[in-house]
Amino acid sequence: MKTLKIASIPGDGIGKEVVPASIDVLKTIADVHGGLKFEFVDFPWSCEYYLEHGTMIPEDGLKRLTDFDGIFLGAVGNPKLVADHISLWGLLIKIRREFEQTINLRPAKGMRGIQSPLLNPKDFDIMVVRENSEGEYSSVGGTIYQGEDEIAIQNAVFSRKATERAMRFAFDLSTKRKKHVTSATKSNGIVYSMPFWDKVFKDVSKEYPEIKTESQHIDALAAFFVTKPHRFDVIVASNLFGDILTDIGAAIMGSIGIAPAANINVNGKYPSMFEPVHGSAPDIEGKGIANPIGQIWTAKMMLDHFGEEELGAKLLDCIENVTGAGYLTPDLGGNSTTSDVTIAIINQLKTI
Ligand code: ATP
Ligand code: MG
Secondary structure (H helix, E strand, O other): OEEEEEEEEOOOOOOHHHHHHHHHHHHHHHHHHEEEEEEEEEEOOOOOHHHHHHOOOOOOHHHHOOOOOOOEEOOOOOOEEOOOHHHHHHHHHHHHOOOOOOOOEEEEOOOOOOOOOOOOHHHHHHHEEEEEOOOOOOOOOOEEEEHHOOEEOOOOOOOOOHHHHHHHHHHHHHOOOOOOOEEEEEEOOOOHHHHHHHHHHHHHHHHOOEEEEEEEEHHHHHHHHHOOOOOOOOEEEOHHHHHHHHHHHHHHHHHHHHHHOOEOOOOOOOOEEEEEOOOOOHHOOOOOOOOOOHHHHHHHHHHHHHOOOHHHHHHHHHHHHHHHOOOOOOOHOOOOOOOHHHHHHHHHHOOO
8 A cells, every 4th residue: 555645734715625635635635546545734824823823834844844755745825815926935935945946837738628718629638848937937136226237148058958958858758758858049149048948958869768858939939839739748847938928828728727837856856846827816715616727637737756657547538528528716707616526527537
């Protein structure tokens, strides 16, 4: 019996609704399919916790998390209670940084029964690997002069280590998929970092002769993401380019409420963190209508991460059976509730 110890942090807003729903789904998978057991420990770290304790997580919080195989997070932030820079930096970004979660992984996939804003979407199934520790989002730079001469300088940092790490991750992932990796570049306009990026991509690709590769400039790539998403399998991108592409990805899927994500610690030294793309959505909190699919699909990514890809594929299939059958929350134009969708997915899991 394989046991996975998971730290569950529902966080704020609808996180407190969709995380318990997803844990019910994961427990069902363990019950139905055997061989796998989850041990969940709940942590109440959130904006409410901050108001009570003056800190988003206790002093030994990170240390307590290191004992777990994975972290399953809902959403953090409620600007009405706590300023975003305090809540995000005090919990989310702290975990991502301290636990060296250097890869952000996000799928974009057309789903049965869900209307994509694309006009004629063919089946698309993309995985974007975003380098998540450096690149354009560095803190290197500054401003000089004042008034009309004022200048801001922002440096991008690309290390061979982090670039190779992201690319190897993309190639490894692609071996389990359609064996095609696209690199997002812009070496015709950014003349130091992007030619370096291209060079590392070429170097790493030599280790994977069975995988087809292509490089595309980010502007063209962003356009193709909308017009021809079925052309892509795995895309590897820098921090900024990956940020933009993954948001387009969530948009073409049909709702931010279904988009999953994972923050991966590649060397396994610390736990990885699984959290959907959406935020705490305070506008719909407590109404029972939050779409649980983003969080449940995030649970599928957690299964994949722990080598349970077969169960992960089954779970995604169940999700699509449910959306295909018309169980849609209001963000997808339906009138199902969080619990309608969750129960339908659990019932599906029991039948396959
Ligand atoms: P953050 O700043 O935390 O990233 P945000 O406030 O910018 O978050 P969200 O909290 O994701 O964004 O909400 C954006 C919009 O999408 C809101 O109108 C919200 O109701 C809707 N939304 C987000 N997640 C879901 C969901 N799971 N189900 C239904 N609607 C959702
Ligand atoms: Mg917000």
